Amino acid sequence: MIVANKKIKLTPLNQIHKDLNAKLISFAGWEMPVQYTGVIDEHLAVRKSAGLFDVSHMGEIEVSGPKATDAVQDMTTNDASKLKDGHVQYTLLCYPDGGVVDDVLLYKFSNTKYMFCVNAANTEKDYIWIKEHVGHNVAVRNLSDFFGQIAIQGPLSQPILQNACNLDLSLIRYYHFKEGNIADANAIISRTGYTGEDGFEIYAPWDKTANIWHELMERGSKFGIKPVGLGARDTLRLEMGFPLYGNELNDATTPLEAGIDRFVKLNKRYFIGIDALKKQAQMGINKRIVGFEMIGAGIPRSHYKIFDKARLVGEITSGTLSPSLGKAIGMGYVKTELSSVGTKLDIEIRKKNITARIVKVPFYTRTVAQAAVNPS
Amino acid sequence: MEFPKDLKYTKEHEWVRIESNIVTVGITDYAQDSLGDVVYLELPEEGATVTKDETFGVVESVKAVSDLFSPISGTVIEVNDALVDNPEVINDDPYGDAWMLKVEMSNSGELKDLLTADEYKKYVEEEK
Known part of the structure; x- marks a missing residue:
């Protein structure tokens, strides 16, 4: 992303990352840690024990007022009317043509107060989009400069966070949240994440975020907690087949093509984009997201072309060497008729066609012990 | 960060150990x-034949793909196949077990373009 004439933004944890000798990169206008000890090491820490992520770059947008429920219901694809206070929902903002504005988490505080957690690269765009589409009697506030955000992810997240927190975390179920206190700071504690592991996302005032980080690193040290950068954040989400806006999702791709139709409720009375998506559901989609595992040698990467013999049939959107599985994996769009599991296609890697096989996602499945908390 | 004195370097971050006509x-x-x-x-x-400043291979980390550029021209006389099977050795021992190729030079005059350890170290510090 190009951020013209804008100074790079720093999270409240920037100095901590520098003190930890993290490798810093520019991401969506922010200086962010891409790795501390190494992507594989950090990735495996999250799968085995716990990892701490600075996700303060994410945007938070509050929608409030007497008509807030109608407003969020009319601009999101999932059914916001099903949400109860203290629930979180994965949902999408769409354009009238069905393309995706952003994929977001929707937090319900009450019938008159909601909060969206949005992708860092989209915060400004989403804020304008939401403001333009909420209608009367609804206030929209961009709280992104107020909230810092830390994610603690991994099977040992709960015991670590419990020691630092005044709430009984066992009472917060997956995709639920509560307001509480961590390291003397008021915080929103949400049992959500982007790794496929149990864990929490913590929203706290900007200037309190560093205290929470230190507290959790200290409490977590005997559990093997590690700071985790954007590198492992990406490999963790990719092993789960979670889409990333800018890779799997964009304004020219619909949620039906992206395989996230279970978050699109076409039986709703209305939401922006419903007509286009109903029509597409009826006509059928031309391309569909799939997961690949390489059979030949090579690692698929974003924008590599996908061939069926000599015919170009799609493009890779994300790919890596999976640290948990030790295999080269990727996601991409292919023509719908070629999208069934088991289909063999070729990925063009440095002008050579290398065989890959379509596999089920998620690529990585949690063990029974790790799956104590079930996704709803 | 190590910069062994007995090696020569390129600005593309390859090292070369010279033993008569073999590097x-x-x-x-x-x-x-x-x-x-x-x-x-x-x-x-x-x-295979390699040519100075042209790619001779590819190295990939979890996140990134990087071309490898040949420091000199010549014929490949030995390839470290064990390294291809265990590329993580590159992180552990870049100047030792992670050697990649032995090349018989076709033009030893190209060696004058390589950097000394001090020159390379200075170059890296400026690049940071």
């Missing part, structure tokens, strides 16, 4: 550190 080639400590966890390596076959 051994690898990538530097700085290169492996910048790449992060190396997970994939492609090298030419024994007998």
Whole structure:
């Protein structure tokens, strides 16, 4: 992303990352840690024990007022009317043509107060989009400069966070949240994440975020907690087949093509984009997201072309060497008729066609012990 | 960060060990550190011809793909196949077990273009 004439933004944890000798990169206008000890090491820490992520770059947008429920219901694809206070929902903002504005988490505080957690690269765009589409009697506030955000992810997240927190975390179920206190700071504690592991996302005032980080690193040290950068954040989400806006999702791709139709409720009375998506559901989609595992040698990467013999049939959107599985994996769009599991296609890697096989996602499945908390 | 004195270097972060007409080639400590966890390596076959400043292979970390550029021209007389199977050795021992190729030079005059350890170290510090 190009951020013209804008100074790079720093999270409240920037100095901590520098003190930890993290490798810093520019991401969506922010200086962010891409790795501390190494992507594989950090990735495996999250799968085995716990990892701490600075996700303060994410945007938070509050929608409030007497008509807030109608407003969020009319601009999101999932059914916001099903949400109860203290629930979180994965949902999408769409354009009238069905393309995706952003994929977001929707937090319900009450019938008159909601909060969206949005992708860092989209915060400004989403804020304008939401403001333009909420209608009367609804206030929209961009709280992104107020909230810092830390994610603690991994099977040992709960015991670590419990020691630092005044709430009984066992009472917060997956995709639920509560307001509480961590390291003397008021915080929103949400049992959500982007790794496929149990864990929490913590929203706290900007200037309190560093205290929470230190507290959790200290409490977590005997559990093997590690700071985790954007590198492992990406490999963790990719092993789960979670889409990333800018890779799997964009304004020219619909949620039906992206395989996230279970978050699109076409039986709703209305939401922006419903007509286009109903029509597409009826006509059928031309391309569909799939997961690949390489059979030949090579690692698929974003924008590599996908061939069926000599015919170009799609493009890779994300790919890596999976640290948990030790295999080269990727996601991409292919023509719908070629999208069934088991289909063999070729990925063009440095002008050579290398065989890959379509596999089920998620690529990585949690063990029974790790799956104590079930996704709803 | 190590910069062994007995090696020569390129601005593309390869190192060269010269033994009469044969050179051994690898990538530097700085290169492996910048790449992060190396997970994939492609090298030419024994007998292949390599040309100075042209790519002879590819190294990939979890996140990134990087071309390898040949420091000199010549014929590949030995390839470190064990390294292709265990590319993570590049992170552990970039100047030792992670050598990549032995090349018989076709034009030893090209050696004058390589950097000394001090010159390379200075170059890396400026690049940071």
